[in-house]
Amino acid sequence: MENFIQLNGKRVLVTAGTKGTGAATVDLFRQLGAEVITTARARPNEISDSAFISADLTTEEGCEAVAGAVRERLGGVDVIVHMLGGSSAPGGGFQALIDDEWRKELDLNLFPAVRLDRLLVPGMVAQGSGVVIHVSSIQRLLPLPEATTAYAAAKAALSTYSKSLSKEVSPKGVRVLRVSPGWILTDASVQLADRLAKAAGTDLEGGKTLIMDALGGIPIGRPSSPEEVANLIAFLASDRAATITGVEYIIDGGTVPTV
Incomplete structure (x- = not known):
């Protein structure tokens, strides 16, 4: 029986795809026929060199290295899944968030997507097709003041940026979406x-x-399980979702209490 979702021949970049939801997304995309490259600071033994780029995406140099490798190995890209994110901020509320902590949250949760899009989305525009998926978080709607203020603010910035990008490039054939998980x-x-x-x-x-x-x-x-989030991402990346762009999909088991 033919799979409901097909990604045959799609050239895909998934950031932070060696663990958790990123790894589940990489595995599913490959099962569905995509050619996938992923990134992290260090390569796990189970991932081949040809399918992996070692880089620190919190730096301009790391983003440039990944974009260059994607162009060289894949000849361009059809789907980008910006999975990279997280938080190392201390507890203690807003007073504990010195400038350096704010920079770390923005460098991890916002700037890698902004930089990689700036480097790779023009190629999508030139080919007249592509999908960009920014993985945000329900924390942008439900920040926890004790520990996640900076993370939530960075994800809110990512979501606003994503919406603006969608308005600019969707008329040129490039769909841009957001997936916001709750607890995984x-x-x-x-x-x-x-x-x-x-x-x-x-x-x-x-x-x-x-x-x-x-x-x-x-x-x-x-x-949610990592596989359940990956299922949603794969559907949105596929041609089955060809008219979906500029919107956010929350996958949180109903955690967000508002409409």
């Missing part, structure tokens, strides 16, 4: 739940409940 059950989030559980004197399931409670609850009662 990755190895890193399991480790967080375990730390919270130990601190609270409970078990792992209790730690997961603590995270859900901090988010205000997840109506379906569990986080």
Whole structure:
């Protein structure tokens, strides 16, 4: 039976595709027939050299190296999935966020997408087709003041930038979309739940409940899996979504409480 989604022959760049949701997205795109290159600072043993670019995307030089390698190896790109993101900011609210912490959040969550788009999207415009997917976060709508203010603000900036880019390049054949996950059950989030559980004197399931409670609850009662988020990204990248552009898709089990 033919797959509902086909990505045969698509040339794809997925940033931060070696772990978690990024790795799930890379795996699914390859299963669906795409030729995928991914990036991280270090190459895992299971990924071949030809499918990987080692780079620090928080720097201009790293973004330039990735864009150059994509052009050389793929001859251009049809889909970019900007998966890179995260936060290392300390707790303690806004007063703990010195300028250096703000720079780190913007350098990780905003500037890699801006720089890579500036380098690669003109090629999409020239060929008259392409898809750019910016992975944002529901934190842009539900920031946690104790720890995620700078991360949430950077993701909000990414979302606004993404919308503006879509208005500029969609008339030229390039679709631009946002995917905003809530809590995803990755190895890193399991480790967080375990730390919270130990601190609270409970078990792992209790730690997961603590995270859900901090988010205000997840109506379906569990986080998304990396594979579920990858499924959404693959659909949006495919020709099945050919008239979808400029919008945001939230995948959070119902966490965001507003319309």
